[in-house]
Amino acid sequence: MEISLLQAFMLGILAFIAGLDLFNGLTHMHRPVVLGPIVGFILGDLQTGILVGGTLELVWMGLAPLAGAQPPNVIIGTVVGAAFAISTGVSADVAVGIAVPFAVAVQMGITFLFSAMAPMMSKCDRMAENADIKGIEKVNYMALLVLGSFYFLWAFLPIHFGAEHAGAMVEALPETLIDGLGVAGGIMPAIGFAVLMKIMMKNAYIPYFILGFVGAAWLELPILAIAGAALAMALIDFMKKSEPVQIKNEEAEDGI
Amino acid sequence: MGSSKNSKLNSESIVGEDEYQDQSIGTELTRTDINKMAWRSLLLQASFNYERMQAAGWLYGLLPALNKIHTNKEDLSKAMKGHMGFLNTHPFLVTFVMGIILAMERSKQNVSSIQSTKIAIGAPMGGVGDAMFWLTLLPICGGIGADLALNGSIMGAVVFFLLFNVVHFSLRFGLAHYAYRMGVSAIPIIKANTKKVAHAASIVGMTVIGALVATYVNLSTTLEITAGDAVVKIQADVIDKLMPAFLPLLYTLTMFALVKRGWSPVRLIVLTVTLAVVGKFAGFL
Numbered sequence: 336m337e338i339s340l341l342q343a344f345m346l347g348i349l350a351f352i353a354g355l356d357l358f359n360g361l362t363h364m365h366r367p368v369v370l371g372p373i374v375g376f377i378l379g380d381l382q383t384g385i386l387v388g389g390t391l392e393l394v395w396m397g398l399a400p401l402a403g404a405q406p407p408n409v410i411i412g413t414v415v416g417a418a419f420a421i422s423t424g425v426s427a428d429v430a431v432g433i434a435v436p437f438a439v440a441v442q443m444g445i446t447f448l449f450s451a452m453a454p455m456m457s458k459c460d461r462m463a464e465n466a467d468i469k470g471i472e473k474v475n476y477m478a479l480l481v482l483g484s485f486y487f488l489w490a491f492l493p494i495h496f497g498a499e500h501a502g503a504m505v506e507a508l509p510e511t512l513i514d515g516l517g518v519a520g521g522i523m524p525a526i527g528f529a530v531l532m533k534i535m536m537k538n539a540y541i542p543y544f545i546l547g548f549v550g551a552a553w554l555e556l557p558i559l560a561i562a563g564a565a566l567a568m569a570l571i572d573f574m575k576k577s578e579p580v581q582i583k584n585e586e587a588e589d590g591i
Numbered sequence: 592m593g594s595s596k597n598s599k600l601n602s603e604s605i606v607g608e609d610e611y612q613d614q615s616i617g618t619e620l621t622r623t624d625i626n627k628m629a630w631r632s633l634l635l636q637a638s639f640n641y642e643r644m645q646a647a648g649w650l651y652g653l654l655p656a657l658n659k660i661h662t663n664k665e666d667l668s669k670a671m672k673g674h675m676g677f678l679n680t681h682p683f684l685v686t687f688v689m690g691i692i693l694a695m696e697r698s699k700q701n702v703s704s705i706q707s708t709k710i711a712i713g714a715p716m717g718g719v720g721d722a723m724f725w726l727t728l729l730p731i732c733g734g735i736g737a738d739l740a741l742n743g744s745i746m747g748a749v750v751f752f753l754l755f756n757v758v759h760f761s762l763r764f765g766l767a768h769y770a771y772r773m774g775v776s777a778i779p780i781i782k783a784n785t786k787k788v789a790h791a792a793s794i795v796g797m798t799v800i801g802a803l804v805a806t807y808v809n810l811s812t813t814l815e816i817t818a819g820d821a822v823v824k825i826q827a828d829v830i831d832k833l834m835p836a837f838l839p840l841l842y843t844l845t846m847f848a849l850v851k852r853g854w855s856p857v858r859l860i861v862l863t864v865t866l867a868v869v870g871k872f873a874g875f876l
Contacts, residue, residue, distance in 0.1 A: 358636040359648075361682055363729070363755050368736040369748045382743060389740030389747060396733050450864065452640035456675070457857045459638075459647045463671035466664050468654050471671070475651045478638040515868035518876050521809030522842060522867060523641035526859045527677030528804055529846035530643075531710070534676060535703055536847075539790075540797035547801025552836035558802055562715040565798035569791035573784075 338378065338422050338494055345377050346414055347491030353410045354486030355479055367391035367413040374417040387417045390427035408445070412438035414490045441489050443513045448485065450516050452478060453523060543568070609701045611669060617660030617697040620771065624656050625690065629767040631655070632686050642860060644679040652685070656693050673702040679807065680713035681720025683759065686767035688713045694774025698782060704789035707796030714799045728758055808839035814875050 338346075353365035363369070367388045375384015395409045416434035420427050455474055462470035536544070543565065550561045631652040638647040653674060661667040680688055688709060695705050736751025781788045814825040823829065830837050846859055870876030 358639060358682070360633045361759065362752070363732075363759075364752060366729075366733060366736075366751065368733060368740050368751045371740070372745055372748045381745070385740050385743060385745055385747065389737045392733050392737035392740065396730055396737070449640050452638055453642035453860045454857050455638065456640060456643045456646065457855060459650075460672065460675050460856070463650070463675045464668055466668040466671060468658060471647060471650055471654065474647055475634055475637040479634070511871050512868060515871035515876075516864070518810075518871055519864045519867035520641040522839075522863050523860065524644065524677065524679075524807045525804070525810075525839065525843040525846045526850075526856055526863065527643045527646075528800060528808070528843050529850045529859070530856060531676045531706070531800065532843075532847050533850050534673070534706055535710075535793060535796060535800070537793070540793055543794050543798040544801040547798035547803075548805050548836070548840060549801075550798075551802035551805035552834070552840075556802075557718050558799065558806065559715040559718045561802040562711060562795060562799050565711070565795040568798070569794040572794060573787055573791045 338418065340495065342377055343491055343495040346374065346418055346494055347487040349373060349377065350410055350414045350486040350490030351483040353414070355483050357410060358482075359479065365410050365413075367395055367409065367417075370410070370413045371417050374414060375421060378418065378421045380421050383421050384417060387420045387427045387430070388413070391416060391431065394428075394431055407435065408438040408441040410486060411441045411489050415493050418494050437489060437493050441486070443517070444485060444489070445482075446517050446520050447513070448482060450520050450523065453526075608669075609703050611661070611663075611666045611699045611702075613661070613663045613666055614699050616699065617662075620656055620659065620693060620697065622768070624659065625693075625767050625771050626764065627655055628652055628689055628693065629686050629764045632682075632689060632763065632767070635682050635685050642856060643675065643677045645682075645685075646675050646678050649678050649680075649685070649689075650674040652689060653693065653696075657696060660693075660697050669702055670696060670705075673706050674709075676706055676709075678709065678713055679717065679803075681716040681724075683724050683762060684716045684720045684766065685713070686763050687770045688716065690767050690770025690772075691774040694771055694778060695781075697775070698778045700781065700785070701789055704785075704792050707789070707792035710799055711792055711795035714803060724759075728755065804839055804843045805836040808836075808843055810838040810842055810876075812838065812875055 349370070353370060356362055356365040367390075369388070371386075371388015371391060372381060372384045375381045375387070378384070391413050395407075395412065412431060412434045415437050416427070416430040419425065419433050420430035423430075425433075455478075459471060459474055462474075546568075547561055547565065550556045550564065551558070556564075631654075634651055635645050635648040637651065639645060650671060654671075657667060657670050657674075661670055691712060692705060692709055695708060732751050732755040735754065736747045738747070739750060740747030811826045812830075816823040816825065834840075849859060850856075867876060
C-alpha cells in the first residue's frame with residue numbers, strides 16, 4: 336500500500352500533537368494503544384491499527400520518562416512503526432525494529448533541544464525582572480511550537496521518503512557531538528542549583544546541605560526519605576528555639 | 592545575604608531584597624483562579640531545559656494568580672524572579688505545590704521562604720509521583736487497554752484514555768484546591784512565626800538541594816591510569832570508593848562560586864557545553 340503525501344502529512348500532524356502530549360498535557364493519548372488506531376484510521380485500516388497499537392503498548396510498557404531520563408521515543412516508534420506495519424504488512428515486532436533508529440534519533444534530538452533551551456532561561460530572568468508576563472508566556476508557546484515541529488519532521492520524513500533513505504540521515508549525525516551534548520545535559524542542572532543557592536544559601540544552612548549530600552551520595556536514600564529526615568531536623572529546631580526566645584519577650588512582642 | 596553596591600541608593604534597601612514592599616494580604620483567589628492555574632499546569636514542561644528544568648513553565652502556571660496578588664510592579668518582578676529558579680517536580684502532582692505556594696504568595700511571605708518551600712515540597716514529589724503514575728496507574732490502564740486492543744476492539748483505546756484521565760484530572764484539580772485551602776488555613780500560624788517558619792523551610796530546602804546535587808547532576812570521568820599491568824579507573828576505583836558524586840559536587844560548587852562572582856548563567860552554559868564536547872572528543876568524559 337502506498338502512503339499518499341496527504342496521509343504522511345496527517346501522520347506528521349498526529350506526531351506533532353502526540354509529541355506535545357508526552358511532556359505537556361499528559362493525557363497519554365500518545366500511548367501506542369491510542370495512537371495505533373488513529374494511525375490505522377488515517378491509513379484506512381483501523382483494524383490493523385488497533386492490533387499493532389496493542390502490541391506496541393506491551394513493547395513500550397514501563398518505558399516512561401522517569402526523573403528526566405529519556406527512554407526510546409514512544410511516539411516516533413509508534414507512528415513510524417505502525418505506519419510501516421500497516422503499509423507493508425510486516426508484523427508489529429518487525430516494524431518496531433525499523434522504527435527504533437528514528438526513536439533513538441529523536442531522543443538525541445530532544446537532548447539537543449533541552450540543551451538549546453537553556454540559554455533562553457537568562458532571557459526569562461530579564462523578563463521576570465521587568466515583570467513581563469507576555470514575554471514569559473511567549474517563550475513557553477514558542478518552545479512548544481519548536482518541539483512539535485521537530486516531531487512532525489521526524490514522523491513525516493521517514494514515512495514520506497521511506498525508511499532506507501531516512502535511515503541514512505540518522506547515520507549522518509556526528510555521534511561524538513551528540514554524546515557531548517548529552518554529557519552537557521547531565522551536568523547542566525549544576526548551574527540551576529548554583530543560581531538557587533545564591534538566593535537561599537546562608538552559612539547557617541551549610542551543615543544541612545552537607546547532610547543532604549551525604550544522604551544521597553553515600554547512603555543512596557530516596558529524596559523523599561531525605562526530605563522526611565530534614566523535616567524532623569527542622570521541627571526539632573522549630574520547637575527548641577521557642578523556649579530561649581521568652582527571655583527577649585519584649586522584643587518579640589514588639590515584632591507582632 | 593550579600594548586599595549589592597548600589598542597594599543603599601535604592602529604595603528597596605529599606606524593605607530588603609527578600610521581602611515584598613506591599614505586605615498587605617493579596618486579593619482572595621477564587622475557584623476560577625485556582626482552576627486556571629490547574630489548566631495552565633499542563634504546560635509545566637513546555638520550556639523544559641537542562642539548566643532550570645521546569646522553571647519557566649512553572650512560572651507560566653502561576654502568572655495569572657501572581658499578577659492578581661502583586662499589584663505592585665516591583666513586587667511582581669520580585670516574585671517572578673524567584674520563581675525562575677530551578678525546579679523539577681512531578682508533572683501530575685505539581686498543582687499541590689502550586690496551591691501551597693500561591694497561599695504563601697498571597698500572605699506575602701519572604702521570597703526565600705517561598706522558594707525554600709517550593710523545593711522542600713516539590714522535589715520529593717518526583718519519587719512519589721513516579722511510583723503512583725508511571726509504575727502503577729499507567730501499567731494498569733495500559734494493560735487493560737492493550738488486552739482489549741489485541742482482541743481487536745477499539746474499546747481498548749477508549750477505556751485506556753478514559754480510565755487514565757479520570758484519575759489524572761481529578762487529582763490535578765482536586766490537589767490544586769485542596770493545597771490552596773490548606774495553605775490559606777495554615778497562614779495564621781505561619782504569620783505568627785514568620786522567621787522561624789522561614790528558617791525551618793530553609794533547613795528542609797537546603798538539605799534537599801544537597802541531595803539533588805548528588806542525584807541530578809551527572810558527571811563522571813572515563814580517565815584511567817595505567818601503571819605497568821594494573822589499570823586504575825579513576826571513577827570506579829578511586830572516586831566512587833572515596834566520595835561518590837564528588838565530581839557533581841565539585842562542579843556545582845565551582846558554578847556557585849562563579850555565580851557569586853557575577854558570572855551570568857549564559858556564560859556558565861557555554862562553558863559547560865564546551866567542556867562536555869571537548870571532554871568527549873578528548874575522551875575523558
